[in-house]
Amino acid sequence: MANKLILVVLFFLSAAEARKRLYSVNGICKSMVETQGYDCEEHTVTTQDGYILSMQRIPVGRSSKKPDKPPVLLQHGLLMVKVMVLLQDGITWLLNSPQESLAFILADNGFDVWLANSRGTNYSRGHTSLSPNDPAYWDWSWDELVAYDLPSSFQYVHDQTGQKLHYVGHSLGTLIAFAAFSQEKLLNMLRAAALLSPIAYLGQVPSPLARGAAEAFVAEDLYWLGLNEFAPRGEAVAKLLEDICNKPNNNCTDLITSLTGQNCCLNSSRTDVFLDHEPQSTATKNMVHLAQMIRGGSIAMYNYGSEDENNKHYGQPTPPLYNMSSIPNDLPLFLSYGGQDWLSDVNDVQTLLLGSLKDHDADKLVVQFREDYAHADFVMAVNANQVVYDPLMAFFNLQ
Numbered sequence: 001m002a003n004k005l006i007l008v009v010l011f012f013l014s015a016a017e018a019r020k021r022l023y024s025v026n027g028i029c030k031s032m033v034e035t036q037g038y039d040c041e042e043h044t045v046t047t048q049d050g051y052i053l054s055m056q057r058i059p060v061g062r063s064s065k066k067p068d069k070p071p072v073l074l075q076h077g078l079l080m081v082k083v084m085v086l087l088q089d090g091i092t093w094l095l096n097s098p099q100e101s102l103a104f105i106l107a108d109n110g111f112d113v114w115l116a117n118s119r120g121t122n123y124s125r126g127h128t129s130l131s132p133n134d135p136a137y138w139d140w141s142w143d144e145l146v147a148y149d150l151p152s153s154f155q156y157v158h159d160q161t162g163q164k165l166h167y168v169g170h171s172l173g174t175l176i177a178f179a180a181f182s183q184e185k186l187l188n189m190l191r192a193a194a195l196l197s198p199i200a201y202l203g204q205v206p207s208p209l210a211r212g213a214a215e216a217f218v219a220e221d222l223y224w225l226g227l228n229e230f231a232p233r234g235e236a237v238a239k240l241l242e243d244i245c246n247k248p249n250n251n252c253t254d255l256i257t258s259l260t261g262q263n264c265c266l267n268s269s270r271t272d273v274f275l276d277h278e279p280q281s282t283a284t285k286n287m288v289h290l291a292q293m294i295r296g297g298s299i300a301m302y303n304y305g306s307e308d309e310n311n312k313h314y315g316q317p318t319p320p321l322y323n324m325s326s327i328p329n330d331l332p333l334f335l336s337y338g339g340q341d342w343l344s345d346v347n348d349v350q351t352l353l354l355g356s357l358k359d360h361d362a363d364k365l366v367v368q369f370r371e372d373y374a375h376a377d378f379v380m381a382v383n384a385n386q387v388v389y390d391p392l393m394a395f396f397n398l399q
């Protein structure tokens with residue numbers, strides 16, 4: 001076990017080095033998009049609470065140059081890899097070849113593609129008054145992504161294009177969208193939403209490693225919150241990994257699988273690239289919030305841990321719930337979930353999420369189930385183009 005841990009730590013150090021080499025001079029456009037022969041624009045948007053987020057735009061495909069393309073915003077997720085929960089960034093959608101990566105496929109099929117990067121990830125670390133070294137910079141959970149990041153990104157794309165947008169979210173990118181839609185936010189700027197590997201209810205997450213991490217976070221939240229930034233390469237995270245892997249019945253030999261499920265269709269020669277780009281910091285508070293959902297099984301705002309503190313923040317002793325049944329029944333939704341996914345659990349999706357959407361207009365809801373897909377397949381599978389993206393685009397084109 002000790003050797004394995006050292007390897008894992010070394011892995012992250014070398015990933016950091018690789019990342020530094022790749023990005024020290026160039027942004028996402030220069031390093032990942034223009035190299036594939038696509039035009040790309042770098043944009044920044046400032047949230048109401050001062051975070052400066054980068055966005056990338058791929059305005060045209062390689063062949064399709066028609067004007068007035070419908071804009072589509074791609075929102076990455078949070079992928080648990082090697083027990084470190086890693087916030088992905090916009091690169092998620094660009095990792096495979098142009099024939100396999102959703103961002104390029106959408107551009108080639110006549111969409112105006114926008115990539116969002118959440119606060120705290122590598123290209124969105126700016127703030128109008130705080131630095132990532134200030135604890136206050138990390139005082140947020142996904143509630144703030146719902147309240148600030150997502151609305152700012154939507155508004156920006158809407159202003160720039162003068163059109164309503166399509167939305168594609170993966171993983172955490174689905175949770176924050178569900179939460180926003182349930183509060184009837186963003187709907188005036190939205191055409192249709194595709195939610196891949198949806199996580200809303202986390203109560204039945206089968207991954208023993210995710211559950212182990214959740215227990216550690218909830219039991220020792222004061223310790224973890226003291227760290228502010230949940231940096232995947234940090235010592236504290238290595239210790240967490242060790243503790244979880246040493247528990248009986250936790251087999252950490254293949255950590256990615258133990259966490260995300262058995263992904264059917266990743267290209268193993270590309271998995272290294274994928275991992276190189278994944279390790280991204282997030283706020284520890286965000287991790288604690290997700291852990292609360294795994295433990296509690298509901299979709300509620302961040303729990304400050306005592307009635308007094310909750311009262312101070314919310315004017316009520318318990319955190320307010322996000323009510324999934326409040327998502328408007330006529331909102332065009334495309335959901336795709338996988339039978340092998342250990343983070344977006346089949347039972348959570350079928351009973352709780354689809355249960356909440358049971359009154360949804362039948363012609364506004366497409367639900368796709370892929371028995372062989374796990375969490376990462378939805379963005380990385382070599383056959384996702386045919387399996388998921390073709391039906392997704394067909395759905396968008398009808399709205």
Ligand SMILES: *[C@@H]1O[C@H](CO)[C@@H](O)[C@H](O)[C@H]1NC(C)=O
Pocket residue numbers: 016019020023024025122123279280
């Ligand atoms: C983020 O990008 C900067 C350059 O823009 C680079 O120096 C740094 O190593 C990157 N950080 C991570 C965590 O990859």
Ligand SMILES: *[C@@H]1O[C@H](CO)[C@@H](O)[C@H](O)[C@H]1NC(C)=O
Pocket residue numbers: 251252253254
């Ligand atoms: C752990 O998993 C690996 C491969 O996933 C398997 O080869 C090994 O037998 C497992 N070990 C135990 C103790 O279950």
Ligand SMILES: *[C@@H]1O[C@H](CO)[C@@H](O)[C@H](O)[C@H]1NC(C)=O
Pocket residue numbers: 100267268269270382
């Ligand atoms: C897998 O990745 C390698 C290296 O990038 C590439 O040459 C190969 O064509 C890919 N295979 C598939 C099925 O995409």
Ligand SMILES: *[C@@H]1O[C@H](CO)[C@@H](O)[C@H](O)[C@H]1NC(C)=O
Pocket residue numbers: 321323324325326
């Ligand atoms: C959630 O919203 C639905 C529909 O608007 C409503 O009937 C239900 O009572 C709400 N549930 C809670 C817990 O507020």
